[in-house]
Amino acid sequence: MYTAFENKLIIAKGNIEEVVLTIKKRIGLSNHTMALIFDDELGRTIDIDFSGTIEDVRQRLLVFVPKETKETLPGPGRPKLGVISREVSLLPQHWEWLALQRGGASVTLRKLVETAKHNNPFHGQPRFYQDAVSQFMSVIAGDLPNYEEAMRMLYRKDKLNFFAQIKSWPEDVRLHLKKMVTPIFVPDKQKKKKLI
Incomplete structure (x- = not known):
């Protein structure tokens, strides 16, 4: 979630697209705003380029959204679980170890990520x-x-x-x-x- 402040007043709250488009509608064709957009979890400000039309701004927001895979018709094999494919670079010995794990590299990496999230000494503390x-x-x-x-x-x-x-x-x-x-x-x- 994100929150936008202007002159220390909340002017928008919601996902990044809702917040940014609310601000863009307020400022119209101008690209100048005094609004500060905060990531509610991290407390950090998010910089947005408000120049151009609403559609221009919406297109620039795509960097905040994971790339979607092409829609395909259901067919043989496993159902889509919202998995996003990305490249991972590892050393050869890491690939060898992953290949030996039950379920393969993808399952093992997902389990490792979940374990790390739960064991993170900072998040949740x-x-x-x-x-x-x-x-x-x-x-x-x-x-x-x-x-x-x-x-x-x-x-x-x-x-x-x-x-x-x-x-x-x-x-x-x-x-x-x-x-x-x-x-x-x-x-x-x-x-x-x-x-x-």
């Missing part, structure tokens, strides 16, 4: 979310009062003082931050319950 919030705050709130103290409270995981520091900030910024920091301020007991 407070530090991952803190860094995302920090990215967002540095862009949208760096000029707001108590910014530095709020950042310290974020990394200390001090919920009460964090919200005390941002209480005078614009409402849309506060509400967006409230959603972003939720995984950081989950009590340890609740974290354990989620794991069970």
Whole structure:
């Protein structure tokens, strides 16, 4: 999901296409906007070229969408599972090892990716979310009062003082931050319950 802010007010929320096209409709043929588009998971801004028509902008969004394979009629073999083919470069010994695995290279690579996602020391951990919030705050709130103290409270995981520091900030910024920091301020007991 993505969120667009303009003058610290939310002007669009949704997938990348919905957000970008909402902004493009607002600015018309102009390619200038003060809007900032954020990736809600990573807290990073996304740069978009708004020049040209709505269709021009829509075409440039294709880099955000995985390349689709051609539609084919059902036939013999396995059904399509939404798998996207891409090239992978490995050393010969890696290909040899993959060839020996049950299910073949594709199945093994998918399993390895899923295992890595679950074992990632950052994703799903407070530090991952803190860094995302920090990215967002540095862009949208760096000029707001108590910014530095709020950042310290974020990394200390001090919920009460964090919200005390941002209480005078614009409402849309506060509400967006409230959603972003939720995984950081989950009590340890609740974290354990989620794991069970």
